[in-house]
Amino acid sequence: MAERSTELVRGLLNGYGTTFAEEAGIRLADKPGPLYQLLVLTTLLSARISAGVAVAAARALFAAGYRTPQAMARASWQQRVDALGRGHYRRYDERTARMLGDEAQLCLERWRGDLRRMRAEADGEVRPMRSMLIEFSGIGPTGADIFLREVQGVWPEFRPYLDRKVTAGAAKVGLPAAPDALARSVRAAEVPRLASALVRVALDRTAHPDELRRAARSRR
Incomplete structure (x- = not known):
């Protein structure tokens, strides 16, 4: 389960982690x-x-x-x-x-x-x-x-500033919605990127956890 979550977070950062x-x-x-x-x-x-x-x-x-x-x-x-x-x-x-x-x-x-x-x-x-x-x-x-x-x-x-839009994205892809737990899944410097990624995912109807994990694996 931990490995799947790590892959999911990496997929999020790789695919959606550009800040606005x-x-x-x-x-x-x-x-x-x-x-x-x-x-x-x-x-x-x-x-x-x-x-x-x-x-x-x-x-x-x-x-x-x-x-x-x-x-x-x-x-x-x-x-x-x-x-x-x-x-x-x-x-x-x-x-x-x-x-x-x-x-x-x-x-x-x-x-x-x-x-x-x-x-x-x-x-x-x-x-x-x-x-x-x-x-x-x-x-x-x-x-x-x-x-x-x-x-x-x-x-x-x-930091961490992870508001309801961020936690909605986390819930959508099956990550914990608690801000502290989300923040612990990345390095401190990556928290803004994770926040942006989850907001983008919340707005993207096509985003799916399995696709994000595959994206993470393909970049190894």
Whole structure:
């Protein structure tokens, strides 16, 4: 049973273990730029739109130069709309363009452009961190989960952060749903990848445990 679980976890990491930040081209680190870019990506992923479109829109915004809150705040609403459109993020483009501007202003005014100040204020506690994230206009409870799932790789005091979407994926493939048990199945540095993999599996109707195990064996 333990061997089957190990194969399943390896299959998950091999087949689905790219984080959304990695997919968006964010080199996540405990630095102001990458942390702000993760906030932007989180905002895009929070809308009722496919993850693929959200990632493409994030890439388009970053390609336009909007990688910092200063640059995002300087951009006009129309420039943000146009960048979102190039990423095919059209259904919510006008509303999201406004929210991105508001979020950039809040980041600059409250955190002086550096989300590490928010980290320091939370002092390792999840509840205040979630509360501060939800103050950003485009981020609700789901968005707070997304941000914390991704940022736990560089903010280890929040690890393991494995929310209900993650545990739903675990239950789907027959892994234990308890966050601590899931976290013990991988190295600490791999927890964000496992979280992303399980979220992707939860959304993928074709994912099956036997296929994941076969994928793990084929890469040995």
